[in-house]
Amino acid sequence: MPVETLTQNKGIRLTHPKGASAEVLFYGATVISWKSKVDGDSEPVERLFVTSKAFLDGSKAVRGGIPVVFPFFGAPTRPEHSKLPQHGYARTATWTWDGQTVMDNDAGVSVKLTYKPDASLTEDDVELAYVMTLAEHQLSTNLHVKNASSTKPLAFQALLHTYIRAPSKSIHISGLSQLNYIDKTQSGAPRILEQRATVDVLKFTDFVYEDGPQEYKITWPDGGMNIKAIGFKDVVVWNPNAEASAKLSDMEEGGWEKFVCVEPGYVKEFFDLVPGQTWIGGQTLTPFKASNSQL
Numbered sequence: 001m002p003v004e005t006l007t008q009n010k011g012i013r014l015t016h017p018k019g020a021s022a023e024v025l026f027y028g029a030t031v032i033s034w035k036s037k038v039d040g041d042s043e044p045v046e047r048l049f050v051t052s053k054a055f056l057d058g059s060k061a062v063r064g065g066i067p068v069v070f071p072f073f074g075a076p077t078r079p080e081h082s083k084l085p086q087h088g089y090a091r092t093a094t095w096t097w098d099g100q101t102v103m104d105n106d107a108g109v110s111v112k113l114t115y116k117p118d119a120s121l122t123e124d125d126v127e128l129a130y131v132m133t134l135a136e137h138q139l140s141t142n143l144h145v146k147n148a149s150s151t152k153p154l155a156f157q158a159l160l161h162t163y164i165r166a167p168s169k170s171i172h173i174s175g176l177s178q179l180n181y182i183d184k185t186q187s188g189a190p191r192i193l194e195q196r197a198t199v200d201v202l203k204f205t206d207f208v209y210e211d212g213p214q215e216y217k218i219t220w221p222d223g224g225m226n227i228k229a230i231g232f233k234d235v236v237v238w239n240p241n242a243e244a245s246a247k248l249s250d251m252e253e254g255g256w257e258k259f260v261c262v263e264p265g266y267v268k269e270f271f272d273l274v275p276g277q278t279w280i281g282g283q284t285l286t287p288f289k290a291s292n293s294q295l
């Protein structure tokens with residue numbers, strides 16, 4: 001079966017005939033695993049990082065995988081969000097799957113989860129859909145935001161908090177040079193011009209890059225990951241290093257050395273979605289071996 005439910009109906013697992021697989025929890029529509037083969041891998045390799053101390057029982061946002069950040073990024077800044085947790089409600093909401101497989105052919109396997117927040121969370125009339133497509137070599141995750149109101153504009157931010165499994169001490173990210181970024185690690189969060197040709201995370205990094213090219217490449221000694229985004233004009237690079245990891249109760253010892261978060265998002269401003277319209281933001285992840293980085 002290309003799509004089957006996980007034990008205790010916690011989510012679903014997608015499988016591709018060429019060996020790739022992915023798992024998504026209904027809790028937060030959080031992708032918690034994506035395995036694929038690249039260039040002669042004998043077995044599918046895990047491409048995402050989830051800490052061994054992550055809560056996968058729906059009691060806390062998952063520390064790893066791809067949590068969905070919506071309707072705002074970071075701490076709430078607007079009065080209408082003041083009672084909501086950091087990064088909004090989407091990553092801790094229970095999403096629904098209608099049992100349908102949107103696509104199942106040679107190109108890939110695709111499913112859609114949906115979620116509509118109730119009045120206890122928001123006065124907005126918003127409908128969310130999350131479409132996840134597993135191909136032989138790629139994973140795509142697309143967030144659809146519909147303003148279902150016929151009168152009221154919808155203001156939101158959104159981001160895919162993607163934990164890429166990677167040796168963080170030896171990664172380099174390209175696509176960020178000459179962009180302005182907000183350095184959230186410094187008091188006053190200064191806005192700085194990125195002068196480096198490639199960006200590393202050798203120290204605690206929490207940078208919000210503005211208006212990026214929506215194509216980024218992470219490389220490390222024996223491989224890497226291409227990230228292509230749509231709709232998400234900004235991108236966050238986050239790695240807590242030892243310093244900030246110590247404050248994360250659900251981060252395993254040394255976990256920060258096993259991932260880098262490169263998070264396409266619309267976060268610098270709020271997007272104003274007119275009544276009746278739908279906005280889409282998404283990403284496609286393509287891993288590569290070091291010998292084949294031009295994919």
Ligand SMILES: O=P(O)(O)OC[C@H]1O[C@@H](O)[C@H](O)[C@@H](O)[C@@H]1O
Pocket residue numbers: 061074086087161184206207236238263
């Ligand atoms: O601990 P959380 O809520 O999952 O957030 C992790 C990090 O997520 C990043 O996207 C933010 O830029 C950081 O500021 C934040 O610390």
